[in-house]
């Protein structure tokens with residue numbers, strides 16, 4: 001599989017760290033030193049669908065493909081507004097994509113969602129077919145702005161790629177470690193059910209995270225999965241031109257880079273201005289790297305993600 005074009009979309013509202021001191025007991029100094037984040041975009045009306053639509057339009061334009069040739073739409077998100085229809089189906093409608101011979105579905109693998117989508121697309125795409133793969137999140141819908149340990153971390157945004165089937169080298173590795181404690185976005189409140197015993201009200205659907213647990217999992221799984229895909233390509237981490245990793249914490253990426261023995265400057269970072277945008281993080285970072293002109297055709301690229309589930313995955317591809 002080969003990525004032909006990328007696109008990104010962000011809410012216009014940029015919120016600096018200072019704004020969080022008024023909401024929770026925190027400071028710019030703590031946030032920058034522990035995470036690398038200085039600001040993030042927060043929706044003031046954008047939805048996961050509206051951001052996904054803008055990012056997709058840009059990805060399709062940058063790929064130079066016809067909308068009617070798209071046969072696969074996969075959206076990775078945990079913050080769509082409806083369980084059904086899926087974001088992918090609503091995108092099919094909004095972008096005017098074809099109705100027959102198309103697969104359109106969402107996947108929930110939290111921050112690893114876009115990496116899972118790439119792996120799935122490789123299985124489903126047939127020669128001559130095109131895929132639209134999107135990560136889109138409005139995490140501000142599920143952020144507890146009174147919880148200083150999480151509210152400072154997240155941002156909203158979307159990233160998308162248009163891809164085609166190709167014989168080019170592509171390696172994918174994925175994993176899951178079911179864990180209902182370390183990183184949870186709460187349940188959907190059930191409707192009253194006359195056939196079920198009364199239950200306590202579920203907690204509101206807000207993000208709860210054990211940061212240190214997830215940090216350890218992140219460094220371990222990122223290192224392991226990046227090593228795995230580079231070894232499958234017969235290479236060492238030092239042979240990779242660009243690493244585009246989930247942007248959750250600057251220290252996680254630096255730590256993985258050290259363990260891998262790869263030059264830190266090859267790890268693209270935009271966390272300073274984007275925060276953690278979950279499933280949008282990797283495609284948004286990829287789009288920004290692509291737009292910078294530093295990503296050249298023929299270069300070796302590794303994408304890597306980890307997150308809720310817990311889940312992780314990595315992809316090796318030639319750009």
Ligand code: UT7
Pocket residue numbers: 025026027030031034035111148149150152183210211212214215218248249252276278306307308
């Ligand atoms: O995309 C999903 C994946 N998510 C992640 O990858 C997140 C992974 N985890 C992390 O990035 C880090 O664990 C955090 C940034 C969430 C936290 O950093 P940390 O260095 O692990 O801090 P900590 O949880 O050990 O907390 C250290 C101290 C605590 O105070 P005490 O107990 O030492 O007095 C916290 O209460 O920092 C306190 N603290 C804060 N202080 C000021 C926690 N959050 C804040 C805050 N401002 N926002």
